[in-house]
Amino acid sequence: xxxxxxxxxMTATEGAIVxxxxxxxxxxxxxxxxYQQHAGEAPTFLSYNVLDGLEEKGRFSSFLSRSKGxxxxxxxxxxxxxxxxxxxAVRDSNYQLIWGAGTKLIIKP
Amino acid sequence: GAVVSQHPSWxxxxxxxxxxxxxxxxxxxxxxxxxxxxFPKQSLMLMATSNEGSKATYEQGVExxxxxxxxxxxxxxxxxxTSAHPEDSSFYICSASDRGTGNSPLxxxxxxxxxxx
Numbered sequence: 001x002x003x004x005x006x007x008x009x010m011t012a013t014e015g016a017i018v019x020x021x022x023x024x025x026x027x028x029x030x031x032x033x034x035y036q037q038h039a040g041e042a043p044t045f046l047s048y049n050v051l052d053g054l055e056e057k058g059r060f061s062s063f064l065s066r067s068k069g070x071x072x073x074x075x076x077x078x079x080x081x082x083x084x085x086x087x088x089a090v091r092d093s094n095y096q097l098i099w100g101a102g103t104k105l106i107i108k109p
Numbered sequence: 110g111a112v113v114s115q116h117p118s119w120x121x122x123x124x125x126x127x128x129x130x131x132x133x134x135x136x137x138x139x140x141x142x143x144x145x146x147x148f149p150k151q152s153l154m155l156m157a158t159s160n161e162g163s164k165a166t167y168e169q170g171v172e173x174x175x176x177x178x179x180x181x182x183x184x185x186x187x188x189x190x191t192s193a194h195p196e197d198s199s200f201y202i203c204s205a206s207d208r209g210t211g212n213s214p215l216x217x218x219x220x221x222x223x224x225x226x
Contacts, residue, residue, distance in 0.1 A: 040222075042202045045215070
């Protein structure tokens with residue numbers, strides 16, 4: 001079956017750096033997405049990786065290793081507003097999006 | 110960037126009534142839209158895939174006669190919750206991608222919070 005694993009919850013300190021990992025086993029691979037979802041709101045798109053390596057976008061970076069079925073989202077200079085759930089999703093060979101359960105990130109002052 | 114508009118943002122209805130939720134792609138054509146449901150503190154659950162001009166594809170366990178989906182144009186899909194009951198109270202979110210731009214991400218509407226009393 002298809003599966004995406006990410007930690008349920010993480011805690012970090014304001015101003016620090018945090019890395020949220022995601023591992024996947026899917027039927028084929030057509031890209032990996034990271035979304036941010038604040039409580040009570042819809043997800044918003046953060047990043048997309050289809051080739052191995054690091055994609056940087058401001059304070060957020062996302063890394064992909066297809067051979068290891070692994071990705072991480074790196075958040076730098078954490079701000080209180082970064083407290084949210086972070087969702088990892090993989091597009092499989094049928095172009096279906098397989099979703100992880102999300103990682104709740106708690107930022108402490 | 111691609112924008113998806115969802116309406117209404119929240120609705121309260123009485124048990125037994127029907128509620129229609131609209132999802133529009135504002136600046137791109139979407140041959141496929143997706144309808145998700147999310148209960149508090151739980152992950153997104155795909156309910157159905159809405160295909161323009163054809164029948165929707167429902168996920169296992171989702172009643173197609175209860176959750177009616179119509180995708181009559183390339184920019185509009187609607188979800189109607191028929192004979193709503195309190196257990197249907199949830200956060201419903203639609204999404205679509207702009208297939209015209211290759212491997213584009215899924216963009217979400219702002220969601221509809223449904224409360225059935």
